[in-house]
Amino acid sequence: MPKTLNPLQMVADRWQPSARFVHRAALACVVMAVIIVVTGGAVRLTQSGLGCPTWPTCTEDSLTPTPEMGVNGIIEFTNRMLTYVLCAVVGVAIVAARACAPRRRPLTRLGWTQFWLIASNGIIGGITVLTGLNPYIVAAHFLAATTLLTVAVVMWHRSGEGDDEPRDLVAGPVRQLSWVLVVGSALLIVVGTVVTGSGRHAGDAKKDVHRIPLDWREVTQLHVDFVYIVIGLTVALWFVLRAVKAPAVPRRRVVELFVVLMLQGVIGYVQYFNDSPEVVVGVHMFGSCLVWIAVLRVFLSLRERGEAAAVPAPSGEHEAVAGGQPVAASSR
Secondary structure, eight states: OOOOOOHHHHHHHHOOOOHHHHHHHHHHHHHHHHHHHHHHHHHHHTTOTTSSOSSSSSSSSOSSOOGGGHHHHHHHHHHHHHHHHHHHHHHHHHHHHHHSSSOOHHHHHHHHHHHHHHHHHHHHHHHHHHTTSOHHHHHHHHHHHHHHHHHHHHHHHHTTSOOSOOEESSOHHHHHHHHHHHHHHHHHHHHHHHHHHHSSOOSOSSSOOOOOSSOHHHHHHHHHHHHHHHHHHHHHHHHHHHHTTOOHHHHHHHHHHHHHHHHHHHHHHHHHHTTOOHHHHHHHHHHHHHHHHHHHHHHHTTEEOOOOOOOOOOSSSOEEEETTEEEEOOOO
């Protein structure tokens, strides 16, 4: 029987990217996941949530926004188009993970997980528009984007280490404390979506958008309470890591998380006491991404999987691979 053609295998037969390229491709996925979160927030904060009033087209008769829709239509449509940029970046990461030598199957799986998360979140985004910015769907849309960011960070981290069985760098109780930190941070993000769903930035000024029937100030206080819990867990973890003489990297990651939390706290207070100005809210959303990334890096730093297999650096301008044999490009 003829051998089935596999496009990814065909790429791997002709190109083997370096481990550094794969690592950078994974980092690009993280960056794009953050950009999607921030630009999605910008759509809401500029009252452009229904800039394109339907989905998957922008209007009933047009795929793209019409001049009558103004800047709101352009903002909403641009955010939709960024999804394709994100797909392209994730696609490069998938191909690079498949083509590198030795093959990194866990990275490929993480890449495909991101792809399907993007597809599912695109559908959730469409439902958000079709339901007139239902706040519960909006919250689900944001949490799905955060899930995508989670997988992207894990892929980025995994691309810098080997594929051995994970080995804990600290004792079990310390790992459990890090789990509590992750859960507390996740609840902090969830409560933040409730603040958004009950707050004044509904996403569209021309329509009476349904809001979560809660006092947003009381929910904000609950959000602040979780901030204090996460800060307390971070400080406790730092002292524990020092007490057990943990490696330097986890301790450094905890310090980084503490710094990000402090900066995010300042932004949060500025937002609250100035009646949530749009620019500050957008910066706060960016900060929430950085907090979550820092939390995940703390958690992932508490175990190791050995060194990543190194690929020799290309000579000259680049090094192609044809038929499984390296061919150095001539320098000009």
